[in-house]
Amino acid sequence: MAPTPDPSRRSAASRRAVLDAALELVQEVPYARLSIEGIAARARVGKQTIYRWWPSKAAILLDAFLALSEGDDGQAPVLPDTGDLVADLRLVLRATVAELTDPRLDAPMRALAAEAVHDATVAELYRDRLDGPLRDAKRQRLRSAQEAGQLAADVDLDVAVDLVWGPVLSRWLHRSGPLTEEFADQVLDAALDGLRARPGR
Amino acid sequence: MAPTPDPSRRSAASRRAVLDAALELVQEVPYARLSIEGIAARARVGKQTIYRWWPSKAAILLDAFLALSEGDDGQAPVLPDTGDLVADLRLVLRATVAELTDPRLDAPMRALAAEAVHDATVAELYRDRLDGPLRDAKRQRLRSAQEAGQLAADVDLDVAVDLVWGPVLSRWLHRSGPLTEEFADQVLDAALDGLRARPGR
Numbered sequence: 005m006a007p008t009p010d011p012s013r014r015s016a017a018s019r020r021a022v023l024d025a026a027l028e029l030v031q032e033v034p035y036a037r038l039s040i041e042g043i044a045a046r047a048r049v050g051k052q053t054i055y056r057w058w059p060s061k062a063a064i065l066l067d068a069f070l071a072l073s074e075g076d077d078g079q080a081p082v083l084p085d086t087g088d089l090v091a092d093l094r095l096v097l098r099a100t101v102a103e104l105t106d107p108r109l110d111a112p113m114r115a116l117a118a119e120a121v122h123d124a125t126v127a128e129l130y131r132d133r134l135d136g137p138l139r140d141a142k143r144q145r146l147r148s149a150q151e152a153g154q155l156a157a158d159v160d161l162d163v164a165v166d167l168v169w170g171p172v173l174s175r176w177l178h179r180s181g182p183l184t185e186e187f188a189d190q191v192l193d194a195a196l197d198g199l200r201a202r203p204g205r
Numbered sequence: 206m207a208p209t210p211d212p213s214r215r216s217a218a219s220r221r222a223v224l225d226a227a228l229e230l231v232q233e234v235p236y237a238r239l240s241i242e243g244i245a246a247r248a249r250v251g252k253q254t255i256y257r258w259w260p261s262k263a264a265i266l267l268d269a270f271l272a273l274s275e276g277d278d279g280q281a282p283v284l285p286d287t288g289d290l291v292a293d294l295r296l297v298l299r300a301t302v303a304e305l306t307d308p309r310l311d312a313p314m315r316a317l318a319a320e321a322v323h324d325a326t327v328a329e330l331y332r333d334r335l336d337g338p339l340r341d342a343k344r345q346r347l348r349s350a351q352e353a354g355q356l357a358a359d360v361d362l363d364v365a366v367d368l369v370w371g372p373v374l375s376r377w378l379h380r381s382g383p384l385t386e387e388f389a390d391q392v393l394d395a396a397l398d399g400l401r402a403r404p405g406r
Contacts, residue, residue, distance in 0.1 A: 035323060118319040118323050155400050156403070159400050163391045164400050169375070171372070173375045178336055179332070190361055194365065194399075197401060199365050
């Protein structure tokens with residue numbers, strides 16, 4: 005018996021084809037020249053199919069990026085919490101560096117970050133879908149450390165998140181120096197212990 | 206006697222008109238639609254005049270931004286060094302926040318930052334003309350503190366610069382929270398003293 009066509013499977017395949025096409029194209033053309041038409045043609049789907057699922061090329065790119073970077077399971081991200089704050093954060097910050105320097109992820113992330121800088125709609129999408137959930141997970145891990153007495157009680161957790169991840173993001177964005185595991189480790193040590201000279205250190 | 210026309214004065218006036226036109230236009234149209242033609246028309250100068258002085262619209266914007274933010278005296282930036290590290294850095298970091306939240310500066314800075322994210326030529330211009338000299342000044346101020354025994358001897362000064370300024374830049378870029386003097390002060394305190402709980406604190 006011939007297999008019956010399964011519309012939901014076909015639709016998952018088209019969705020996948022659109023995400024792949026967007027990822028390919030964003031590495032080939034500048035973001036300004038990336039178009040829904042171009043993505044549709046590359047994915048061999050109709051433009052209307054794309055518009056049914058995504059409001060904009062930034063939304064496609066964000067989905068493509070999420071699918072690549074963390075799997076497409078729709079789960080909210082959670083940071084490891086073994087009780088060893090330094091080991092957990094070191095792992096995560098090194099993983100951030102690995103993602104930011106992964107050539108497959110670099111182009112879509114730069115395109116999204118650049119769009120988010122001056123397009124408030126993209127910034128909102130970026131915040132709601134990507135940065136917001138990640139930020140919650142980071143804050144949650146730091147809160148757990150604060151409750152365990154490992155972080156100072158008067159530290160604002162949003163400041164703490166920015167202190168640990170901000171230097172890595174700004175070095176990536178400005179290409180202001182090498183983005184390495186060593187840099188990640190140095191940032192983490194400096195953020196936890198501070199820059200100030202202290203006796204016995 | 207009628208004044209003799211002064212070509213160098215006329216040329217300074219045209220230059221100023223181009224910078225003003227670029228600043229006006231970047232607040233009115235998206236960066237992608239900002240054009241040399243549009244700037245020339247608004248400034249009432251010929252396109253060739255612009256091309257004689259600037260290689261690209263990003264270069265115009267960078268000059269406009271530099272002229273606005275720090276005067277056009279061509280001097281390399283220097284950070285205050287009164288010997289009081291906290292007071293000096295607080296002043297400078299608050300000034301950074303004031304610039305980043307100044308509505309006249311916000312549009313050209315976002316346009317430049319976004320372009321620099323995915324255009325390596327603009328990134329280089331940005332680094333050479335704006336970020337590089339500022340970074341040198343920051344590193345110099347921190348080196349002076351390190352030599353005075355105020356910063357830990359083993360701190361990498363590039364890491365230190367990123368730890369103090371990175372959180373402010375990344376909050377501005379991602380609009381991930383309020384960018385206030387209070388935030389600047391909190392970042393500075395956290396960067397100097399670290400996030401870790403310590404006895405007697």
